[in-house]
Amino acid sequence: MSTQLLIPRLEMSMTEADLVEWLVADGAAVNEGDPIYTIEMAKATQDIPAPASGTLKHIAATGQTYEVGTLIGEIS
């Protein structure tokens, strides 16, 4: 079973976020709770932990702005 990674809504005011960096390489293994990517919203950056363990697949490119709910990756 794979777990989709969508841009989360982390604050009440949040509608979109910049995907700043993938902290784990495409195709690498991650453990639940490890920081896997960094987003920036309203001038604050936040590392997002892995919601599951498995192999990370990057879907979205860094350096772009995505709406909350956009599919950016997958852990399988």
Add this chain to the structure above:
Amino acid sequence: MQDVQTNLAIDPAVLTNIYRQMARIRATDKAIQAGLSSGRFFFTYWPMTGQEAIPAIISQLVTPRDYMVTTYRGIHDQVAKGVNLFKLFAEAMGRIDGVNKGKGGAPHISDPGSGSMLTTAIVGAGAPIANGLAIAAQARGEDRVTIVNFGDGATSIGAVHEAMNLAGVWKLPVIFLCQNNQIAEYTFIPDYTASPDFAGRAAGYGFKGVKLDSRDPIAFYNGMKQVIADIRAGKGPIFVEAITQRFGPHAGIGDSKDISKEALAQAKAEWPVTRTRNLLLETGTLTEAQLTEIDDAATAEVEDAIVRALACKITPVEETLIDVYADPTVPPQRGVYPVRAEETAPTGETKTMLMAEAVGDAQRIALLKDPGVFLLGEDIGDPPGGVFMTSRGLEKEFGKKRVRPTPIAEQAIIGAGTGAAIAGMRPIAEIMFNDFAGVCMDQIFNHAAKQRYMSGAATHVPLTIRMIVGGGLGGTGAQHSQSLEAWLLHTPGLKVVYPSTPFDAKGLLLSCIFDEDPCVHLEPMALLRSLKGEVPVDDYRIPLGVAKIRRPGTDITLVTYGWQVAQCLKAAEELEKDGISAEIIDLRSLVPLDYHRVLDSVKKTRRALVVHAATEFCGFGAEIAVTINEELFTTLKAPASRFGADFAPIAYSREIETNQIPNAGSIAARVRKIVKG
């Protein structure tokens, strides 16, 4: 468990149960964070990671009978208190099957079945309300403990200080549980206080404060055990500073960026969840397999809750006006004008009473009738029996437990009333002048008014708030003479009444006291000790939402209430001389509002003017006038209008005050203009 180490200062079975609760909290936190980061669901989350031990330990010392109040960061408190996880998740996701029908959400959980009575998103506001729950327990002779949780940030806000002072003076069975996670939202302790010894503050209010470190679960358990035993023994309130460390951000997921890496690493090393787990393992209380079983059971319970919650329906729009009040016909709605039956005129003995005496008489009858009724407010004891003597003699007759003079602390008063009302009592809270409403507006409009709605009717607040309103005596100035009903009327959930006679004051107040929703009884200063009338001595009720024609007429309807009724009646006499026949309708109750009788009157007279003592601009008159214009546009001979006070503070100068508020002369002049075009 026969081989376990025996020198632990805790029963191993209790420690196991503490860990079981920690595991449930941990599983809930992890699932929320995973759900948010994977986009499985969306809601705003204020993580409590790091603080799990506090409620997990307390859960072994309380039962669902004990009351809890907490904050938006209190998901750990809810889980440990026993809120059903499916209903908790459904609530957080805004679903109809949530514990509060999806109307309160994660920051506003109320679940009386588990003792989780109220959750506030206003920092520190729970403390005055917890006092009210404790008053109810104390008054009923119960040994329930009330625990109000808040963060260290809340120690800076007035509500907490007012609440601590009141709890001290009344020796209430309440624990002020400060979960000191070292950071107030985004601001650290040295930046927001020069007095970081929070436990030490309790001494300033005349009661005990203790500092307990939740990172040492066994010491924390034993400390809390003593605290709770003292509370149950009636030794008065205790402030507990529970030392902890939040790992996460103020809102969101993951680790906090505001806490230094070193501090975070240290906090994680001292994390009581891991410590408790290791302790159980090292002492041979549980095996790794048994601990894993506990963890897995918690994870499964949470996953089941989430799957079921996600399958529930989002709370639909049809629910919008349900639970604002017990009666869904109370919220004003365009085009819906319910017809409410008039009161039957009471028969029997009457007595000539001042309005103030009629108010006192209503309270006396309520005190006699229902042991859940009690009065609280500034200076309501004897003497003076209230600054306008509206409770004269009641403390002498009923004693200090039922007629409670309070500190000068309006937030403490309204909060105590709200809490006691949630526990099923019928408090009557007086805040003296309505000008003081600003001091306690948060308690009125964010808590008392909204609690039924936010809890999806799991709780309600049968509280009556009495306030003196308006000036008219001259010389009471800009802070003791205002007419602030519009503030209250703008708040869904409140009922507001405004009598113009002693007869109505008694009958409306009794209806308010026995109503299931919070009611504000506005008592006009100009009339309280100057207007006398015949008042039945027995109990009688004037239904809320029924207006009364005070004078029939044919040319114009004057819609008014309170002390302006007399001014309108005087104006009508003058107008009669000019051949203008004015009908006067006294609203008596502002919400629920009797649009039915107002519109019926205007259909007949075809002209209308709403008159009130409150500021005209953005006042209640504009609301009523526009409804009349919308409903009766083709019938009207002139547009309905409104007449209120000039846009200025009430002046000390008698000459200005008399003229800035509508009076018989200026009302008559406006009417002549309208009628003669």
